[in-house]
Structure formats: structure tokens, C-alpha cells
Amino acid sequence: MPATWLVLIVLALSAIGYVLGRQRALQSSGGDSRALHSLPSYYGWHVALMALVPAMGLLAVWLIAQPLLVENTISGQLPDSAIPESSTRSLVMSDVRRVAEGLDIAVSQGAMTTDEAATLRSEFTQVRERLAEVGVALGSDVNPAVLSAAQDYRAMSRTGNLMMTVAVLAIGLLGFVYALSRTAPQFRARNVVEQGIRALLVAAASVAVLTTLGIVLSLIFNTLEFFKLYSAWDFFFGTTWAPSFGGGSELGVLPLLWGTFYISLIALLVAVPIGLFSAVYLSEYAPRKIRSVAKPMLEVLAGIPTIVYGLFALLTVGPMLVQIFGDDGVGIMQASTAVMTAGLVMGIMLIPFVSSLSDDIINAVPQAMRDGSYGLGATKSETVRQVILPAALPGIVGAILLAASRAIGETMIVVLGAGAAARLSMNPFDAMTTVTAKIVSQLTGDADFASAEALVAFALGMTLFVLTLGLNVFALFIVRKYREQYE
Amino acid sequence: MTDASLPENAAASPAHRSLNTVDARTRKRNRAEARFRAYGIAAVATGLVFLVILLGSILFNGVGAFQQTFIKVPVYLDPAKLDKSGERDIEAIKKVSTFGYTPLIQQGLFDVVQAEGIETPLAKPGDMKQMISPSAAAQLRDTVIANPDLIGQTVEFRILASSRVDGYLKDRVFREDVVRDKNIDVEHLDIVDGLVAAGVIAKEFNLSFITGADASESRPEQAGLGVSILGSFFMMLVVLALSLPIGVAASIYLEEFAPQNRFTDLIEVNISNLAAVPSIVFGILGLAVFIQFAHLPQSAPLVGGLTLTLMTLPTIVISTRASLKSVPPSIRDAALGVGASKMQAVFHHVLPMAMPGILTGTIIGLAQALGETAPLLLIGMVGYIATNYPDGFASGFMDPNSAMPAQIFEWAKRADPAYYERAWGGIIILLVFLMTMNIIAIILRRRFERRW
Numbered sequence: 001m002p003a004t005w006l007v008l009i010v011l012a013l014s015a016i017g018y019v020l021g022r023q024r025a026l027q028s029s030g031g032d033s034r035a036l037h038s039l040p041s042y043y044g045w046h047v048a049l050m051a052l053v054p055a056m057g058l059l060a061v062w063l064i065a066q067p068l069l070v071e072n073t074i075s076g077q078l079p080d081s082a083i084p085e086s087s088t089r090s091l092v093m094s095d096v097r098r099v100a101e102g103l104d105i106a107v108s109q110g111a112m113t114t115d116e117a118a119t120l121r122s123e124f125t126q127v128r129e130r131l132a133e134v135g136v137a138l139g140s141d142v143n144p145a146v147l148s149a150a151q152d153y154r155a156m157s158r159t160g161n162l163m164m165t166v167a168v169l170a171i172g173l174l175g176f177v178y179a180l181s182r183t184a185p186q187f188r189a190r191n192v193v194e195q196g197i198r199a200l201l202v203a204a205a206s207v208a209v210l211t212t213l214g215i216v217l218s219l220i221f222n223t224l225e226f227f228k229l230y231s232a233w234d235f236f237f238g239t240t241w242a243p244s245f246g247g248g249s250e251l252g253v254l255p256l257l258w259g260t261f262y263i264s265l266i267a268l269l270v271a272v273p274i275g276l277f278s279a280v281y282l283s284e285y286a287p288r289k290i291r292s293v294a295k296p297m298l299e300v301l302a303g304i305p306t307i308v309y310g311l312f313a314l315l316t317v318g319p320m321l322v323q324i325f326g327d328d329g330v331g332i333m334q335a336s337t338a339v340m341t342a343g344l345v346m347g348i349m350l351i352p353f354v355s356s357l358s359d360d361i362i363n364a365v366p367q368a369m370r371d372g373s374y375g376l377g378a379t380k381s382e383t384v385r386q387v388i389l390p391a392a393l394p395g396i397v398g399a400i401l402l403a404a405s406r407a408i409g410e411t412m413i414v415v416l417g418a419g420a421a422a423r424l425s426m427n428p429f430d431a432m433t434t435v436t437a438k439i440v441s442q443l444t445g446d447a448d449f450a451s452a453e454a455l456v457a458f459a460l461g462m463t464l465f466v467l468t469l470g471l472n473v474f475a476l477f478i479v480r481k482y483r484e485q486y487e
Numbered sequence: 488m489t490d491a492s493l494p495e496n497a498a499a500s501p502a503h504r505s506l507n508t509v510d511a512r513t514r515k516r517n518r519a520e521a522r523f524r525a526y527g528i529a530a531v532a533t534g535l536v537f538l539v540i541l542l543g544s545i546l547f548n549g550v551g552a553f554q555q556t557f558i559k560v561p562v563y564l565d566p567a568k569l570d571k572s573g574e575r576d577i578e579a580i581k582k583v584s585t586f587g588y589t590p591l592i593q594q595g596l597f598d599v600v601q602a603e604g605i606e607t608p609l610a611k612p613g614d615m616k617q618m619i620s621p622s623a624a625a626q627l628r629d630t631v632i633a634n635p636d637l638i639g640q641t642v643e644f645r646i647l648a649s650s651r652v653d654g655y656l657k658d659r660v661f662r663e664d665v666v667r668d669k670n671i672d673v674e675h676l677d678i679v680d681g682l683v684a685a686g687v688i689a690k691e692f693n694l695s696f697i698t699g700a701d702a703s704e705s706r707p708e709q710a711g712l713g714v715s716i717l718g719s720f721f722m723m724l725v726v727l728a729l730s731l732p733i734g735v736a737a738s739i740y741l742e743e744f745a746p747q748n749r750f751t752d753l754i755e756v757n758i759s760n761l762a763a764v765p766s767i768v769f770g771i772l773g774l775a776v777f778i779q780f781a782h783l784p785q786s787a788p789l790v791g792g793l794t795l796t797l798m799t800l801p802t803i804v805i806s807t808r809a810s811l812k813s814v815p816p817s818i819r820d821a822a823l824g825v826g827a828s829k830m831q832a833v834f835h836h837v838l839p840m841a842m843p844g845i846l847t848g849t850i851i852g853l854a855q856a857l858g859e860t861a862p863l864l865l866i867g868m869v870g871y872i873a874t875n876y877p878d879g880f881a882s883g884f885m886d887p888n889s890a891m892p893a894q895i896f897e898w899a900k901r902a903d904p905a906y907y908e909r910a911w912g913g914i915i916i917l918l919v920f921l922m923t924m925n926i927i928a929i930i931l932r933r934r935f936e937r938r939w
Contacts, residue, residue, distance in 0.1 A: 004881070067782055097782075194830040198744060204736030205745070208757045208804070211797045215768060218775030274530045281527025298534050301541075303925065305858025307892045308545070308914050311899050315907055316544045348537045355534070379516055381523035402763070409765025411861035416899060436767050436861070443774065443865050461771045465764065472763045 006059060006165060010172045014052035017176050021047030021183055029185045038190035046189045049196050050179035055172035059164070066160045074153050079145060091450075092146065099142055099150035100157075102131040118151055219465060222458030229452040235459060241422035241433075243442065243453045251456045253463060255422040259432035263343045263418060264407035266428060270347025272400055275354025280384055282355070283362045295359070302352035306412040313345040313417030325429055333429035337419035340428045346413050350403045357402065361395030362388060394482030401475035405468040411436040435460050545914055551657050552912020555693035555708060556648040558619070558682070562595035563641045564631060575635050585624035588631075589616075592623050592646065605681035609674050617671045618679065620647035622702070622709040648688060650708040650905040652679055656690055659904065696912060700874045701894060707905035710898070712913050714876055718788050718868075718888035719857060721877070725792025725884070726799055726856050731849050733796075734803030735838075741804075742811040743833050762801035769798045770862030778866060785867035786887035794866060795856040802852040803845075810844025811837060843935030850928040854921050860892040868893040869900075891917050 022044035029035035036043070075093050083092050103120075106112040112120075112130070183189070227235070230251055238252020278298060282291050318336025321344075325333035333340075365388050373383040389396070419431025420441065442457040509517070568587055572579055590612065596619065597612035609615070623646035630644075631637055647653075651671040654660035656679070665673055682688040699711025737754075745751040773794030777783045783790050814837050822832035863869065868889050877883035889897065891913065898910040 064781065190828065194828060197830060198740075201736045201740035201744065204733045205740045205754050207733055207737065208754055208761060208800065211761060211772070211800070212757045214776050215764070215772045218772055218780075219768075222775060274533050277527050277530030278534055281524070281531055285524055285527055286531075294531050294535065297538060298531070301534070301538055303854070303921065304541070305860065305892055305917065305921070307858065307860045307895055308541075308918070310860075311895070311910055311914060312541055312544065314899060315548070315911075316540075348541070351534050351537070379520045381520045382516070384523070405763060406765075409767065411765070411767045411864075412896070415864075416896075436765065439767055439771070440861070440864050443771075444867075444869060458771065458775075461768055465768050468763065468765055469760060472760060476759075 003059070003063060006168055007056075010052060010055045010059075010168065013055075013172050013176060014048040017047035017051045017179070018044035021045075021180060024180060024183045025185070025189070028183065036185050037188050038193075042189040042193050043183050043187070045193045047176060047179040047183070049193065050175035051172050052175075053196065053200070054175050055168050058171050059168050062160075062164045062167070066157070066164065070153060070156045070160060073156065074149050077152065078149055081145070095143075095146050096149045096153055099131070099146060100153045103150065103154060106131060118155065120147065120151070215465065219458055219462045222455055223462045226452060226455035226459045229455065235456070239424060241438070243456070249453055251452065253435070253460065255424050256433060256435045256438055256460070257463075258424050259339065259414075259418065259422065260408055260434040260436075262339050262428065262432065263346065263414060263434060264404055266340060266343025267346035267350055267407045268400065268404060270344060271350035271354050271403060274347075275351045275403075276358055276396065278351070278355040279358035279362055280388075283359050284380060284384055284388070295356075298352045298355055300352075301348065302356070304349075306349065306410065309345050309349050310412040310416035313341050313413055317341050317345055318417060321429070332427065335419065335431055337417055337431050338429045339418060339432050342414050342417035343428070345417055346407055346410055349410070349413065350407060353403050353406060354399055357399035358392070358396050361392045361399065364395070365391045394478050398475040398479040401471050401478070405471035405475070408471070409436065409464060409468050411440060415440055435464050439464070545911060545918070548908065549911030549913075549915040551659075552696055552908045552915075553693055554657075554690045555696065556653040556656050556688060556690050557645050558596065558648050558688050559643060559645055560592060560595040560599060560687075561641050561643045562591050562627065564627075564638045565591060566639045569631060569638050570635070575638065577632070577635060580635055580638075581632060583628070585628050588624040588627045592619055592627065592644075595644075599687055600678055600682070603681060603685045603687070605678055605685075607674055607678050609678070614674075617675050618649055618652050620649050620708050621706050622647055647708045650706065650903070651675075652688070653708050654905055655679060656683070656688070657908075659908070696909070697916065700876065701889065701897075702874070704901055704903065707901075707903050707909060710906070710909055712891065712894060712916055714874070715889040715891050715894035716916070717877060717883065718791075719890040719892075721788035721883040721888070722792040722795060722890055723853055723857060725789060726796050726853060727849070729793070729796040730799045730803050730852065734800050734849075734852075735807055735845060737800075738804050738807035738811060739833060739838070742808050743837070744829070758801050758804050761797075762805065765861075766798060766859055767861040767865070769794055770865035772797065773862055774865045784885060784887065786889075787885050788888050788890070789884040790866050791863055791868060791890060792884075794862045795859060798859065798862065799852040799856045802855060803849055806848025806851070807841070807845045810841040810848065813844065814840045840937070843931055847928045847932045850924050850931070854924040854928075857924070858892055858917065858921060860896055863890055863893045864896070869897050891920075 022040045025036055025040050025043035026033065033040050071093065074096060075089060078089065078092060078096075083089055103112070103117045107114055107117050235251055235253055237254065238250060239254050240250040240252050241255045243249040243251060278294075282295055286294065314337070318338070318341040321338070321341055322333055322336045323329060325331075325340075327334075369387055369391060370383055373387045378386070414434045414437045418433055418437060420433055420437070421431050422433045422438070423430065425432065439457045439460050442454055442460075566573060568591065569583055570576075570580055593612040593615040596615040600607065600615070623644070626646060627644060630642075648656075649671070651660050651665075651668070652675070655671075655676055660668075660671075662673060662676060665671055665676060679688060695709075695713075696711045697716075698713035699709070700714045701711065702709040737758075741751065741754065741758075745754075773790060777790045777793055778785055783793075818836050818840065819832050822836045823829070827835065867887075875886075877886050877888065895910050895913040895917065898906045898913065
């Protein structure tokens, strides 16, 4: 891997730079570090950073940009005649990539010489068989245009890699030499180094912005792509969810939203009373000993991964509910995967979420308010109901909204516990499905991103993102708006 | 003056009130109080009962996966079958596929059954097939290829029993169900009973569940978690290497240097919102950016690690900022007072003091990432059968692999109930990892926590 080697070389260069920069600074002042503007190590760091950072930055940009550039050029050069009726340019490009990779593997295993790989003609050689020998399976015989495109692809990539190596090393050396030449007793090394470090800190902080940007852009572009293939009206207001990869799918989001809300509702009906009463009991009533044991134990529930809850729903809670409500019992539950199963388990998962958030909020209510209430003769429960809960209400509503947003975004429990059938039903013992579960089922398996059936997942993701973000912002807004009056 | 009127007034009041006699209204209020308190206790108890049921069913269902049924069979490695030329040529021996070994094992087990004097209507060695795991032939072949001199000798092997036999010993498969089962008959179970009594078949601790590779859908007895543990390990390396430096750098900037402006506000809002974005959305991001856009390989731990890094960053930033904030300003002032620059004050004094808190937050963030499944589903870590150990360090990052939670999900989806036991067992291993990480975090916090 040339990139790994490049990184190692540049790192070594920068390590050498540190030593040399430090030595040179000391030499220039005749070994007396007091004559220097900064501590000697700053001169070392200056050279090290100048050698490292620009080179690494260039490498990162190059590694991202080069494949895109090569891809676009080759894709532009592909004649229209090379693209079969039933295919698209992107599919042919993926063939090109596969052939190019195959040729790389063949060369690296010694099954082909470099020249042979570059000049191979599909008219004369059975490329498919030759590549199959080295373990690269191709779906069909290689079209001459594809083969020559693949060879161009390899040639361009190789030139690109060579240029990258040269450019990165040159930039690294340039920074090294430049920094070393500036090393002199009057040079303000510390200020320069600190400015550089500050820039790095800003860059790290910007990663968060870039992540959000990445999420939003990837969702928006793919969602727009989806709405080109499928009407937005039918997506948002369709009441049937019936994807079929052969075409003619109906992709209405309403049944999925209904399933999501129904499951979240049941989860909140379980979690909110239990969580809220636990918080009240633990913060107002419980002796210190019980609190110090029960609170962390409840919080263990929050640390358990969701896959565990999913399995618990599928294999323990579901069969148990079927025994009670199934055909042997009440007779309204067909299978162990149901809204009730997923909702119940999700409720258990959310208990610590509601309870610890509410606990914090209840503890934040000033003691003076409790004392005032006791002084007037109220009992503890009256104080809780008439003084503390009203005071803490905005915070508690915020906590419940956050729990709801988590319930809507929860994936593993519903994938395993809620079933796969999308339907609009009122019976909580029916199997239903949710937005998250359908994102998973539409995007796992064959990754052909061009079809409406796969792209719909991005539209679902967008819906989910907007919903949870809205809930979070609303929760924060409520907390901020009503909090101050008790402080 | 008042003396005379007082008794009359007292008589006019509705009743004699005494603190010693409780009137109806107080009784009602006290009852309400007791009820309220009972609701509280009931709520806490319900939560704890759920926890106990959850942990109990994990343990109850999962412990079985750590034991596996093995058969001790002496097998005669017939030279006529394994090395026809008789020259012990390794290439010739390699040509014999696992199909060549299967009859030898069946013959060996059949001989054992005869020797133990177990009466059975099954009269052919081939009838033993249902009791032996399909993996046994490969095990024999590997042994013989590693040591060709064994050919011609009778060697005792410890081979896996088929998953039905294993299930029978673990009370998962019952005699009544076997009637409809194509994979095993009641006669086999009779033999199993006899062999268990003779000590030939026994349940033993199964190390290969922890260290082994995943197996195909038809042989659950062979499946292990080892390869996906490695996958998780490489993913966590990526997460640690990226999210710790980036997270700490971002927090230092926001906490110590950032001016009050629009850009800082933007970053802050972003971080707090990212912490609440559902994990599946990060999976979509990983799919669109790393696989669709950057053409990184699917199912690679590198991609999983990058995706989980983005998801863990907000957690680490939030906890790092809290621990930076808890270092008192007097430390910074003292450093600045003796002539340190702002940067020196932060890196030489504030950061080392905040380090235990940062590490605790990082470990908790890593534990969260380790248990996360949903994003991994979208970048192709499920459905991949992790049968190969990575060849080295680089291939550990780039080659397709699974991860612990993804492997558990994969097992939970398979049709054979024998895999459910494996999934529960996998959860036990996963929880042990998580518990260890959390305990380390707690110890770090206790050991180094400072009160200012």
C-alpha cells in the first residue's frame, strides 16, 4: 500500500525535523537557550508540524479527489455504444472498476505481466477466463470498450498515484526545508506553533459540522433522486407499503409512520409512569442506602445494547405474550412479533432514560420550595404533586419528548420484535413495522442504489431525521423557555 | 373577660380536635400518602424485576452455548482410502476431499456402538451420519494433512456431535419432536443414550465458541464468535484512534479558546443535536459517504469504525468538556500568572488534570460503540459469514468481517433454534466485554477523581 508507506515516510521526516530544528536553534544561539525567543522544543515542533501537516492534508484531499476525478474522466470517455440498452452508465462503470481490480490482482499474483495487463485486447484474449484463474469472477464476457476503459482507468490511477507520491513528498520536504531555514534566535517559534495548533483544534471542532453536513447532503441528494422516480405525494400520503423489486411498488409511508407511533406510544405508556414514579420515589422518599443501590441498577438497563433487547423481545417476551394472548389464551395474537412485544421491551429500555432525566430535574427544584410546602402542613405526596411536579414539569416534558425521539429512532428492537408486515391496524397484538425497520430491510442485501426500492430508504431516513430533530429541538425549546422562573 | 366566653366558643366549634385522634380527612390524606409511596416502591421494583428477568433469561438461555457435545471416536485412517499410491505424497493426500473421510468416521462410530453392545436396528455404518457434525471430516483431513504419518494407524478423535444430538443432551430436542424430523431418528437417540452411559458422548466446555469462526446455516454446532470479536476489535481501534484525538481537540477548542460567535454557536448546536440523532441515520451516512461516494470496501471494519467514530464523537466531546470545565480556573490563572501562554496553560496543566475524566468518557463512548448494531447493518456487516481470520494487521481493517453485535443479529435471524442458544451465548460474551469496560471506567473515576 503506497499510501501507508507515504504516511510512514512523512512521519519519519517530521520526527527528523523535530530533532534537527531543535539542534539548529540551539546551535544558532551558541548552545544558550536563553538567547532564543522560544524554548528549543518549539523550534523542533515548528519544523515537525510544517513537514507533517501540509503533506498529510494534501494526501487526504488527494485520496478523496483522485478516484472521483478518474471515475468522471473514464465515464465521460465511455462511448454511448458501450452501454447496453438495459444498462446504465453507472452499472457499466462498476464493471470497469471490477475489471481494473481484476487486472491489478492478476498482476500482483504474477499471472500477468504489467505490459500484458496494459495492452490486453479482448478480441484476442479470453479476459474473463484469465481473471477467473486468479479468483475474480465476472458476470459476463468483457466488452472491448469496457476493457480499454479499465486499462485507461488503471493507467490514470497509476499516474495519479505517482503524482500523489511526488507531490506529497515534495510538499513535506518543502515545509521541512522552509521551516528549518527560518530557524533563528529571533524567530517567534512558539507563536507560530501555537497558531498552527489552534488551527488544528478548529479543524477538529469542525468535524461535527461536517458530519451534520454529510448526513443532510447524503439524505437530501438521495431523497431528491427518489422523488424523481416516485411521486412525493404518493410517498407521503400513500396508505400501502408494498415494495417489489420487479417494479410497480407502492411505497406509501403512512403505515410505517403509524407502526412507529403506535410502538412508541406503548413504549412511553410503559416507561413514563414507571420512570417518573421511580424518580420521585428515589429522590424524595428512598433512604440513602436504597437510592445508592437502586439508581445504578436501573441505569444498567440503559447500558445494555439494543441488540440484547431485540433478542429479548423476539425470544422471551414475544413467546410469553403469545401464551397469554395467543390462540391458546385470549386468541387475539397470531405471532410472537407484534406491536405489543416491541413496545413493551422498548418501554423497559426507556425506563432509566426517563427516570434519570426526571431525577436530575426534580433534584434541581430548590429545597426552599419543599420546605415552604411542608411548613404549610402538606404531606410529602401533596408536596410532590402540587409543588415539585409543577415546578419540574417543563423539564419532565422535555425528558419525555427526548424519550419519544429515542423510541422513534430505535432500530434493533423493532427489526427483531415488531414483525415485517406494514399495515394500518388498531390491534396492538398485530405485527406492524416501522420506518427504521424498513430502512434496514430496503438497504441490506443487493446494493443497487439506482432503484426506487433502495432509494426510498433515504427518503425514510430523511423523514426520521426530521422527526427526531424536530422533537429534540422542541424538547430543548420547552426546557429553555420555562426553566428560568424557578431559579 | 375572655375567661367566660372561651368554653362557649369551644363548644361552638364542630368537634374536639386533638392531635391524638385522627379525623377522617387526615386519615384520607395519610392513606393517599401511603398509596403514593407504594406506587413509587412498585415502580422501582418493576424496573428492577425487568432487569432481573432480562439478565436471568440471558444467563438461562445462553450458558448452554459454552458447552458442546463431543464424541470420542477411534478412527482407523485407512491407507487404501487416504493414500492409494502408498507413497505418503502430501499432494496426493490433499487430493482426497472430506468426502473420503466421512465413511471412516462413520465406520469408527459404528464400531464403538457395536463394541459397547448397544442394540440398534441401524445396521450400516452410514446410518451413523445423523449423529456426527459435518465438520468432523474436515477436522480429520486437517489433522492428516498436518501429520501424514498417522495414516494406517487408529487415532482417537474428539469430534463434534451433530446439533440435534447436542440439542437432545441440552433438552432442546425431545423424542416426541424427532418423529417429524428428517435430520435424526429415535433410533439414533437410543444409541446416544447408550453412548452417554458409556462415556463416549459427553458435554464439555467449548472453547471454540469463543475463539472460533462462524459456520454455515446447517452446522450451528461449529459456529463461534472469535472472528467477529476480532472484527469488533479492529473497529474499536479505528474508533479509539480517531475519536479520542478529534474529540479532545474539539472540546479543548470549544471549552478554552472559542470566541463567542456564530461559528462557535453553530458547532455547539451541531454537537448537541448529533448526540440525539438515531444511530441508523449514521448508518445511512456511512453507506452514502464511505461506500457509495468514497468506494471503500463493504463490510470492512475500517468503514464500521469510521461510522461509529462519527457516532461516538458527540459522547466524547460532551464528557471531555465536562471534565475540562471541572478543572478550577485558579489552575489556569496560576499558570498564566507565572508566564505560561494560554496554550501552555491548557496543555501542560488543565489537560493532564482532566485526563481521568476524559478517559472515563472515552471508555464509556467505546462501550456504546461496541454494542451498537443498527449502523453496521447498513454497511454490510450482516449476512456476511465470517469464516476467515484476518491475515494480518492491514487485512484486519480492510477485509470483510463481522462484528459481535452484528454476528448475534445474524444468528438470531437464522431458522435453526440451535442458533438462538448461540445468540444468547454471544450476548453473554458481549456483556462481559461491556461490563469490563464500564468497571475500568468506574475504577478510573474512583481512583483519580479529585474534589476541588
